[in-house]
Amino acid sequence: MDLTDRDLKVIWHPYTQMKTAKPPIPIVRGEGALLFDENGKKYIDAVSSWWVNIHGHAHPYIAKKVSEQLYKLEHVIFAGFTHEGAVELAERLLQILPKNQQKVFYSDNGSTAVEVAIKMCLQYWHNKGENRTKIIAFKNAYHGDTFGAMAVSGRSAFTAAFDRLLFEVEFIDLPNEDNIQNLTSYISHLKSKTACFIFEPLVQGAGGMLMYDAAYLNELMAHCRKEGMLLIADEVFTGFGRTGKNFACNHVQEQPDIMCFSKGLTGGTMALGLTTCTQTIYDAFLSDDKLKTLFHGHSFTANPVAIAAALASLDLFLDPSTLKNIKRIAAKHMAFGKKITNHPKVKTIRQTGTIFAMEWETGSNTSYFNSLRDILYQYFLDAGIILRPLGNTIYILPPYCITDDELNYIYAKIEQALEAL
Numbered sequence: 165m166d167l168t169d170r171d172l173k174v175i176w177h178p179y180t181q182m183k184t185a186k187p188p189i190p191i192v193r194g195e196g197a198l199l200f201d202e203n204g205k206k207y208i209d210a211v212s213s214w215w216v217n218i219h220g221h222a223h224p225y226i227a228k229k230v231s232e233q234l235y236k237l238e239h240v241i242f243a244g245f246t247h248e249g250a251v252e253l254a255e256r257l258l259q260i261l262p263k264n265q266q267k268v269f270y271s272d273n274g275s276t277a278v279e280v281a282i283k284m285c286l287q288y289w290h291n292k293g294e295n296r297t298k299i300i301a302f303k304n305a306y307h308g309d310t311f312g313a314m315a316v317s318g319r320s321a322f323t324a325a326f327d328r329l330l331f332e333v334e335f336i337d338l339p340n341e342d343n344i345q346n347l348t349s350y351i352s353h354l355k356s357k358t359a360c361f362i363f364e365p366l367v368q369g370a371g372g373m374l375m376y377d378a379a380y381l382n383e384l385m386a387h388c389r390k391e392g393m394l395l396i397a398d399e400v401f402t403g404f405g406r407t408g409k410n411f412a413c414n415h416v417q418e419q420p421d422i423m424c425f426s427k428g429l430t431g432g433t434m435a436l437g438l439t440t441c442t443q444t445i446y447d448a449f450l451s452d453d454k455l456k457t458l459f460h461g462h463s464f465t466a467n468p469v470a471i472a473a474a475l476a477s478l479d480l481f482l483d484p485s486t487l488k489n490i491k492r493i494a495a496k497h498m499a500f501g502k503k504i505t506n507h508p509k510v511k512t513i514r515q516t517g518t519i520f521a522m523e524w525e526t527g528s529n530t531s532y533f534n535s536l537r538d539i540l541y542q543y544f545l546d547a548g549i550i551l552r553p554l555g556n557t558i559y560i561l562p563p564y565c566i567t568d569d570e571l572n573y574i575y576a577k578i579e580q581a582l583e584a585l
């Protein structure tokens with residue numbers, strides 16, 4: 165029995181309708197932006213394996229650091245104990261994060277980083293004896309698949325089976341020149357009951373690579389702060405260079421109270437999440453009253469091996485060649501966008517840093533389940549490119565080490581698809 169058959173007998177894949185999906189492709193090896201299947205066919209990983217990979221696959225420097233760590237300490241309980249890597253990673257990250265970020269709380273993944281952020285906010289007000297439980301979020305937001313993270317995500321096909329059970333959230337539109345006044349007055353009207361505003365800064369990833377202006381985000385942040393609300397920046401996707409700066413929040417002047425990270429944090433090598441916060445938030449949990457403790461933790465909190473991967477990834481990230489690559493990709497994306505923007509099948513082009521998105525003109529049928537999505541996915545797969553359109557939106561989100569030739573090949577295949585399909 166080959167691997168695919170064995171897989172289908174025992175495995176249930178994520179975000180996959182197992183009845184109709186094509187069998188999964190066994191991947192045996194990765195190198196740079198490439199993945200190789202068992203027959204030696206190569207694929208350009210144009211989605212960075214669900215947006216996590218930033219330095220390329222099986223990076224030897226990260227591999228070396230992870231393997232060295234494995235021989236020293238694989239794990240230790242993180243309540244009552246600590247270890248060198250956890251402290252070093254926190255110290256180094258706080259140096260490059262917005263200055264008001266003072267404490268790091270570790271977890272396992274993006275959803276847990278968001279859960280921790282929400283619990284920090286709600287309990288912050290609880291500990292202060294204020295009744296603020298409402299949360300403001302954006303329509304089309306995506307913050308993860310666990311229940312709290314799902315609740316602050318936009319209602320969609322993904323959440324439909326659970327909508328009744330999700331706590332109530334005030335969803336607002338993305339800000340723009342026309343609606344910013346209405347949004348700020350609506351926020352003022354909610355102020356006395358609202359605990360926080362959670363947002364994906366600049367780019368809504370899973371919502372379809374929707375992008376909005378830093379100036380209006382800044383205005384919303386300033387307004388929420390004025391009304392006494394806490395600000396949670398979910399940088400699980402946008403962190404570590406994706407938007408052209410270290411963090412998307414570096415594009416705005418206001419600083420969030422809480423930030424969430426995962427995905428690129430370990431260079432895409434291992435699962436790790438973290439939530440950072442201000443001294444003010446941290447201080448609201450300090451008390452002789454044990455009930456004011458943040459009662460949250462995961463078995464693998466601050467796993468030393470995952471942290472070794474994160475430290476190695478951070479070394480690579482802070483090397484000047486990485487920012488050069490990010491700028492190179494951004495410039496190439498921009499030139500390609502200009503080239504195809506007037507094509508009749510191109511509805512819109514969006515770009516922020518290394519994220520390129522192109523919406524395919526399909527008239528009125530724009531659902532996620534539109535068959536065009538499946539046709540495009542297969543078309544690029546056959547051409548040796550992993551692109552996973554979100555509905556009608558094709559996006560390119562490569563590891564920063566992707567070569568010009570590889571990028572040019574992806575662009576050429578997109579142009580070909582525009583003619584062929």
Ligand SMILES: *Cc1c(COP(=O)(O)O)cnc(C)c1O
Pocket residue numbers: 273274275276278306307308309364369370398399400401402426427
């Ligand atoms: C992917 C994502 C999450 C969830 O992260 P997981 O590690 O998949 O749980 C949360 N927020 C944003 C913005 C994301 O893109």
